[in-house]
Amino acid sequence: MPSSEKAILYHRITQLPPMVLLDRMRLHGFWPAGQGLPPDPPEESAERAKLTVELANLQPGGATPQEAEHLLAAERKRRWAESKKRRAERKQARLKAHQAWLDTWNAARAISITHLGEGVSGGLAFNLSDAPLLASRSLPVLHDAAQLAAAIRIPLATLRWLTYHRRGATLVHYHRYDVAKKTGKARSISAPKPALKGAQAWVLEHVLSRVPAEPQVHGFVPGRSIVSNAAPHVGRAVVINLDLKDFFPSITFRRVKGVFEALGYSEQVATVLALLCTEPPRVPAEVRGKRYHVALGERVLPQGASTSPAITNLLCRKLDKRLTGLAARLGFTYTRYADDLTFSSDDTSRINWLFRGVRMILKAEGLTEHADKTHVMRRSGRQEVTGVTVNARTTLGRDEARELRATLHNAAKHGLESQNREKRPNFAAYLRGRVAFASMVDPVRAPQWQSKLRAALGGAAST
Numbered sequence: 001m002p003s004s005e006k007a008i009l010y011h012r013i014t015q016l017p018p019m020v021l022l023d024r025m026r027l028h029g030f031w032p033a034g035q036g037l038p039p040d041p042p043e044e045s046a047e048r049a050k051l052t053v054e055l056a057n058l059q060p061g062g063a064t065p066q067e068a069e070h071l072l073a074a075e076r077k078r079r080w081a082e083s084k085k086r087r088a089e090r091k092q093a094r095l096k097a098h099q100a101w102l103d104t105w106n107a108a109r110a111i112s113i114t115h116l117g118e119g120v121s122g123g124l125a126f127n128l129s130d131a132p133l134l135a136s137r138s139l140p141v142l143h144d145a146a147q148l149a150a151a152i153r154i155p156l157a158t159l160r161w162l163t164y165h166r167r168g169a170t171l172v173h174y175h176r177y178d179v180a181k182k183t184g185k186a187r188s189i190s191a192p193k194p195a196l197k198g199a200q201a202w203v204l205e206h207v208l209s210r211v212p213a214e215p216q217v218h219g220f221v222p223g224r225s226i227v228s229n230a231a232p233h234v235g236r237a238v239v240i241n242l243d244l245k246d247f248f249p250s251i252t253f254r255r256v257k258g259v260f261e262a263l264g265y266s267e268q269v270a271t272v273l274a275l276l277c278t279e280p281p282r283v284p285a286e287v288r289g290k291r292y293h294v295a296l297g298e299r300v301l302p303q304g305a306s307t308s309p310a311i312t313n314l315l316c317r318k319l320d321k322r323l324t325g326l327a328a329r330l331g332f333t334y335t336r337y338a339d340d341l342t343f344s345s346d347d348t349s350r351i352n353w354l355f356r357g358v359r360m361i362l363k364a365e366g367l368t369e370h371a372d373k374t375h376v377m378r379r380s381g382r383q384e385v386t387g388v389t390v391n392a393r394t395t396l397g398r399d400e401a402r403e404l405r406a407t408l409h410n411a412a413k414h415g416l417e418s419q420n421r422e423k424r425p426n427f428a429a430y431l432r433g434r435v436a437f438a439s440m441v442d443p444v445r446a447p448q449w450q451s452k453l454r455a456a457l458g459g460a461a462s463t
Helices: 003-015 018-029 042-058 067-112 133-135 145-152 156-163 195-204 226-233 253-263 265-275 308-315 316-330 349-364 398-414 426-439 444-459
Strands: 175-179 186-192 238-243 281-285 289-295 331-336 340-345 377-378
Touching: 067 156, 133 186, 145 156, 145 195, 145 265, 156 265, 186 195, 195 265, 226 281, 226 331, 226 340, 226 426, 238 349, 253 265, 253 308, 308 316, 308 331, 316 340, 316 349, 398 426, 398 444, 426 444
Parallel strands: none
Antiparallel strands: 175 186, 238 340, 238 377, 281 289, 331 340
């Protein structure tokens, strides 16, 4: 039946007197014969009696229609006033309840962190660290973000500001710029601003630097250098260098968080520490006249943060152990300086086995070899490890040594400033630094370098 016909039928039925409708229902079997109308519900009967009394009050004996209308208007006004009052009371109750909730929320925010942005806040509710494990490693025992903020000596609100993650941010905590590589390409640097830099310095000093790196690791480890990294490979028949591609950008927030959790910190503290030490790559964009820094992907280790190298050393502990074991089985020596992997041996027959094993391990660890930077250097040619020549002993490269020797000789002969072609503000200090580096790399020739430096500086004593 069409809806219009249904509406017409419904209207006709509702217009029938109750008794006629009841007779029709009995006729068609929808109501038992001999049974009258059901009684009204008690609530409806009470409401009807109340309305009857109110109607009697509105219509006193002898009241004219005009008076009744006036009384009805007055009653409407009274009821409207009562309704407004009830609404105002309910509004005040809601405002009071909201303020109470807001006070509770602000009090909680003052002593804890429950949210730090979309996609990174999972686990902030878990704030119990492994105190015995942390103590055994001489690490500060911190269970939650408030204790971490107190340890860094910054307000909890500042810690929240430094770590809150936004996909599109109007303010970021890094200065970004490019530095030219030797290859001519640009290296993107993210240097932390002072507030974040201070927090990262605390993390490096009190957490990361207290966990010893593997013996094979020489990059950014106190007491080790490019020279200590190169020394184990001196005088070998073959030296192999491999470079890891996009090393820092491949280390994501989740992996960094896992490093801090593995040390024994609660998920809340590990999350906050990982947020302090990571940042997504960003590009500037303008929306409705407002400038934003839009994230291009996941948070990763920024190249320029003081904490990034130490985190990679901790994260690569398993990698270093696996590569050390592989190298030992094949008769190779292994060292690592940041993203530079070096292997050396006097047995050249197992090079292919080494490459196969190394590539399998790198893949398993989520890292990628930079194939263009892989070099196999034999004894007949120059063998170099992190810029240090290692054929017979650790020395400067031939071209670098020749250039430094010429600079010192000409400075002694023609004056210091004659060699300051790049107009450095303190060229004497620059030369001292280069000679100190040369002496460190090649201790055998250190007296010669020092003698040439004294001659160069003596020839320009007034400089």
